[in-house]
Amino acid sequence: MQSSHARELDEFARRQPQTFEAIEGVQQHIDSDGVLHIEVDSEVLFQPGSEIIGKSGASTLNRLLAVLNMQYPTNVIEIAGHTDSDPIKKSAKRYQTNMQLSLLRAHSVYAYLIKQGLSQLDRVRASGYGEYRPLVENTSKENKRKNRRVEVLVFP
16 A cells, blocks of 8 residues: 555656656756756856846746646745856856855746746745755866756655
């Protein structure tokens, strides 16, 4: 007999839409705790070295928002900013650390989604992790690009 938590995770997994992967610059996976990770490349969302959301970023977030509100209207959501390990150079006057940049990027996505109508604000939080939670080692340009991202985590 399956526990209620296991049934809940199974139901959550069944609801995973293919819609996220159809959005440019977006990948998704479910971790061992059943948390849905929706990873959005920073290049798609932001102007280089900035937390300002660009036109393509707004389009991507609008598509993401539609799915979140339709498929996950009550789930807890965390918006997490991540960077590579390179020290900030071009915008060092504005951002003193990668941690600061990652938090400001997460907050920009949070504020945008709220402004555009993300339902139930009390279920959403933003956090920044800087270079401290890389997907891959920061040993090449391609790996660094993969680590510069915003994740939308949807909890079961």
